Structure formats: C-alpha cells, structure tokens
Amino acid sequence: MSNAIEIERLHYRVGNAFEIKDLNLHVPTGSIYGFLGPNGSGKTTTIRLILGLLRPLTGRITVLGDPMPEQHARILGRVGFVPEQPHLDATLTVSELIDFQAAFYARWDEGRAQELVKSFELDEKRVFARLSKGQKAKLMILLALAQCGELLVLDEPTDGLDPVVRRDILSALLTYVSERSATIFISSHLVHELERVCDWVAVMDNGRLITEAPMEKMKHGTKRLIVSGAPDEITNAPFRILSREAANGAGENWVVGDWEPSMTSFFDGLGATLRDVIDLDLEDGFVELLRSFRTGAGGRA
Amino acid sequence: MSAMLRAILYTQWKWSRLIVVLGSVAGFAIPLLSLQGAARADRGALQAQELLRSVQSWGTLYPLLATALGLLIAIAAWAADHRGRHIHALTLPLPRWRYVLLRFAAGLALLVAPIAAVLIGASLAVLFATVPPGLQGYPFALAVRFALAVLVAFAIFFAISAGTTRTAGIVLGAIGAVVLVQVIASMANIGLDLFAIAQVLLAQGIGPLAVFTGRWMLVDV
Numbered sequence: 001m002s003n004a005i006e007i008e009r010l011h012y013r014v015g016n017a018f019e020i021k022d023l024n025l026h027v028p029t030g031s032i033y034g035f036l037g038p039n040g041s042g043k044t045t046t047i048r049l050i051l052g053l054l055r056p057l058t059g060r061i062t063v064l065g066d067p068m069p070e071q072h073a074r075i076l077g078r079v080g081f082v083p084e085q086p087h088l089d090a091t092l093t094v095s096e097l098i099d100f101q102a103a104f105y106a107r108w109d110e111g112r113a114q115e116l117v118k119s120f121e122l123d124e125k126r127v128f129a130r131l132s133k134g135q136k137a138k139l140m141i142l143l144a145l146a147q148c149g150e151l152l153v154l155d156e157p158t159d160g161l162d163p164v165v166r167r168d169i170l171s172a173l174l175t176y177v178s179e180r181s182a183t184i185f186i187s188s189h190l191v192h193e194l195e196r197v198c199d200w201v202a203v204m205d206n207g208r209l210i211t212e213a214p215m216e217k218m219k220h221g222t223k224r225l226i227v228s229g230a231p232d233e234i235t236n237a238p239f240r241i242l243s244r245e246a247a248n249g250a251g252e253n254w255v256v257g258d259w260e261p262s263m264t265s266f267f268d269g270l271g272a273t274l275r276d277v278i279d280l281d282l283e284d285g286f287v288e289l290l291r292s293f294r295t296g297a298g299g300r301a
Numbered sequence: 302m303s304a305m306l307r308a309i310l311y312t313q314w315k316w317s318r319l320i321v322v323l324g325s326v327a328g329f330a331i332p333l334l335s336l337q338g339a340a341r342a343d344r345g346a347l348q349a350q351e352l353l354r355s356v357q358s359w360g361t362l363y364p365l366l367a368t369a370l371g372l373l374i375a376i377a378a379w380a381a382d383h384r385g386r387h388i389h390a391l392t393l394p395l396p397r398w399r400y401v402l403l404r405f406a407a408g409l410a411l412l413v414a415p416i417a418a419v420l421i422g423a424s425l426a427v428l429f430a431t432v433p434p435g436l437q438g439y440p441f442a443l444a445v446r447f448a449l450a451v452l453v454a455f456a457i458f459f460a461i462s463a464g465t466t467r468t469a470g471i472v473l474g475a476i477g478a479v480v481l482v483q484v485i486a487s488m489a490n491i492g493l494d495l496f497a498i499a500q501v502l503l504a505q506g507i508g509p510l511a512v513f514t515g516r517w518m519l520v521d522v
Contacts (some may be wrong), residue, residue, distance in 0.1 A: 089385070
C-alpha cells in the first residue's frame with residue numbers, strides 16, 4: 001500500500017518552548033486519517049510542516065510521492081487545505097473568493113463549486129466578513145473540494161460548529177472521497193466525530209506521536225479489564241498496560257492496548273483471574289492513552 | 302499565469318481603488334494648478350520668474366504624491382496577507398517568488414493610472430497655458446520622472462511591507478545604530494557625519510533616492 005503522506009524521523013523546534021521530536025507518520029493513500037491530540041499537542045505544527053509552511057530541522061516529509069518542502073508548489077496543486085482559522089480576505093465576496101481560488105488551480109472544478117454553493121446555501125454576494133462561522137467553514141471546505149485535490153488536509157474543520165453544519169461538512173467530505181478515492185488527513189480533538197468517519201487514527205501529545213493504528217485496531221484493541229489476584233510486577237505481557245488502578249471492592253481495573261481475545265490465557269500463567277473484558281469507545285481509549293503517555297507508562301503501538 | 306495575475310490584480314484593485322482614484326485626481330490636478338494664471342499673453346521677463354517660482358513650489362508636491370502612492374499601494378498589497386498570517390498565500394500552488402512578483406506587478410499596474418494622470422494633466426496644462434518666451438514645457442519628462450519616483454517608492458515600501466515585525470525591527474535597529482554611532486562620534490568630537498554620507502549615497506548622483514530631490518519643473522528654461 002502506498003502512502004499519501006510519509007514522515008520519517010522529523011524534528012522541528014520553535015525556540016525552547018515546543019518541539020516535535022522523532023515523528024514518524026504514514027498516511028495510506030485513499031484513507032481517511034484522523035489526527036487526534038489535545039490542544040497544543042503539535043497537530044497544527046505538523047500540518048504546517050506537511051504543507052511546507054515550516055521547515056523541519058531534520059527528517060523527511062514526502063507528500064503524494066514528492067519531497068516537501070522542496071516540491072511545495074507542485075504538491076500544493078494536488079492538495080486541498082482547510083486551516084484551523086479562516087485566513088481568507090474578509091473584504092471579498094463568496095464569488096470573488098471562488099474566482100480568486102479558481103485562477104490558481106489547473107484542475108479547478110467550477111461545476112462542483114457551484115453545486116456546493118447551492119447545497120451549502122451560501123450567498124455568493126455576501127462578503128466573507130459577514131458570513132457566519134458555519135458559512136465560513138462551508139466556504140473553506142468548498143474551496144478545498146473544488147480544487148479536486150488527491151489529498152485533503154483539514155485542520156480541525158468542524159471545531160466550534162453546530163451539529164447540522166458539522167454533518168453537512170462531513171457528508172460533503174465523504175461524498176468527495178467516495179467519488180474520487182482521495183485521501184483525507186483530518187486533525188481534531190472531537191474524538192466521536194473522527195470515530196465515525198476515519199479508518200486510520202494517530203494520537204499526538206506534547207510533540208510526540210503516541211500511536212498510529214487502523215481505527216478498528218484502535219477501537220477494538222483498547223479494553224478495560226477487571227482483574228483480581230495479579231502480582232504487582234507484570235513482565236512479558238502480550239498487550240500494553242495503559243493504566244492499572246484499584247477497583248471498587250476486590251480486584252483492579254486495567255486499561256490495555258493491542259488486546260486480542262486469545263490473550264486471556266496470559267492471566268492463567270500469572271495465577272490471576274480475568275473477571276471481565278469491557279469495550280472502550282475511542283474517546284475512552286484516547287484519554288487512557290494520553291494518561292499513560294503522560295505518566296510514562298505507555299509506548300508506541 | 303495571466304489568470305493568476307488577473308485574480309491578484311482584481312483583489313488589489315478592490316483594496317486600493319480609493320487610493321488610485323484620489324492619486325490620479327491629484328496627479329491630474331497638480332500640473333494644471335501649477336500653471337494657473339499663466340494663460341495670459343502679456344507676461345514679460347519678471348512674470349516668467351514669477352511663473353517659475355509658482356511651478357517650483359507646486360513641484361514639491363510631485364515627490365510627496367509619488368511617495369504617498371508608493372507607500373499606500375504597497376501597504377494595501379500586503380495587508381490582507383498579513384491579516385491572514387500569509388497562510389493562504391503560502392498554500393497556493395506556486396513558487397513564493399512568483400507570488401511576490403505577481404503582487405508587485407499588480408501594484409505597478411495600478412500605479413499606471415496616476416502616472417498617466419500626471420502625463421495627461423501636464424500635457425493639457427502646457428497646451429492651454431501661454432508660456433512666456435524663453436521657457437519650455439516638459440510634460441513628458443516630468444511624467445517619466447514621476448513614474449520613476451513612484452516605482453522607487455513602491456519598490457522600497459513593498460519590500461518593507463512584505464517583511465514581518467522582526468524585519469521592521471531589524472530595519473529600525475539599523476537606523477537606531479546609525480543614530481547612536483553619530484551621537485557618540487559627535488560627543489567624542491570625531492569628524493564623522495553619517496547623515497551627510499547617507500545623504501550622498503542615497504540622494505545624490507546615482508543614489509536610489511536621487512529621483513526625489515532637486516527641482517520638479519513642468520516649465521523651465
């Protein structure tokens with residue numbers, strides 16, 4: 001499987017305050033790749049590195065087969081981008097912004113742009129500054145989709161939007177992906193939203209990648225185990241122990257990653273009893289991953 | 302490429318059309334006003350001197366207008382990009398030098414209107430005025446000089462406006478350093494006049510700012 005985005009051993013630093021260190025990321029072509037992380041974890045900085053807006057200190061970034069930032073102009077012609085904050089000229093109208101954008105993209109699809117203007121119910125004569133937050137987000141998505149890029153990079157595109165607008169935007173994205181087999185790289189801290197649409201997910205915190213895995217593995221591999229009679233020291237566990245704490249009554253609550261049903265036999269060898277295996281949704285798994293990473297208990301998936 | 306230039310030109314026109322219109326009106330009016338009262342056939346030698354003084358005093362407005370136009374069009378060219386922290390510009394699929402060139406070319410295209418207004422105003426002023434014997438009208442030379450001044454002013458302010466706050470800090474820091482060195486040299490009675498040197502280098506001979514200095518005469522001997 002080829003990758004739309006490949007990042008190898010990337011290192012980037014902004015002064016002494018923040019750094020991205022030893023980042024490896026592989027976004028499969030045709031996937032919808034969720035990039036999760038709390039605010040300030042380095043998601044936007046990583047996206048800016050992917051788009052060539054920042055230069056890494058060391059490491060390699062390849063986007064759609066070309067090196068970034070060396071080939072940034074060539075790559076950006078094939079990439080639609082929606083930033084976290086709308087950055088367009090506030091004095092231009094919707095139609096002026098569409099015309100402006102169309103002039104720069106060889107594969108601009110005017111038919112799709114007009115279709116999205118209608119389906120998003122955008123007033124073409126209204127200046128950008130007078131659009132609501134939801135309308136601005138829709139326009140940004142419209143501009144990214146009408147470029148007909150092979151890769152869409154979306155930086156928290158639905159953050160702060162009402163559920164109706166969020167649904168409209170996600171629906172337009174899914175339609176686009178199904179029609180064009182495009183790759184979507186979408187960052188967010190809205191875990192439930194990504195859970196619905198993504199087939200790959202990565203979690204970042206404090207400039208480090210905590211995990212990168214297929215969504216199914218992430219969702220079904222993270223479990224809460226109710227265990228009793230386990231020794232304090234656990235070695236050679238076939239799964240990752242993300243957290244371990246005393247439960248109400250007898251036993252302990254363990255949150256584990258990379259879990260598979262066949263691993264229940266591991267507890268027999270410990271002389272412990274596995275009393276229950278509870279499914280966690282992505283948000284719970286995400287929170288536990290962050291907790292374990294911050295306390296130093298976790299590692300790479 | 303032409304579609305990109307058209308798109309950028311349109312946006313810059315929208316941001317700076319008031320400046321362009323006002324600049325063009327001023328550029329058209331100044332030459333006409335400078336020859337006001339010269340349309341009488343009975344002027345002798347003394348009146349010619351009077352006329353030259355009038356033309357010279359109005360002439361100080363040309364470099365001021367050129368500077369103002371260069372400054373305002375340059376600021377307008379980058380204002381929207383600065384507000385958007387250049388994210389939109391940097392994610393457009395073209396080399397950055399080409400984007401800068403497009404913005405510069407669009408700014409120059411907008412400045413053609415006030416330059417043409419000066420040429421037309423100056424030509425009409427000379428055409429309808431009765432210039433005393435021994436004096437000549439130089440509308441074309443004046444317009445060319447105005448165009449050069451506008452180009453220099455626009456280029457300088459365009460480069461400064463393109464920079465970040467850090468760049469502005471470096472420029473101000475360099476100026477501050479020159480002032481500081483001059484103050485110290487004066488206090489130590491060292492015969493160093495950096496301002497005079499700067500003036501010679503920048504505003505005299507082939508200095509880049511020389512076009513702004515001297516007399517701006519629509520009518521001269």
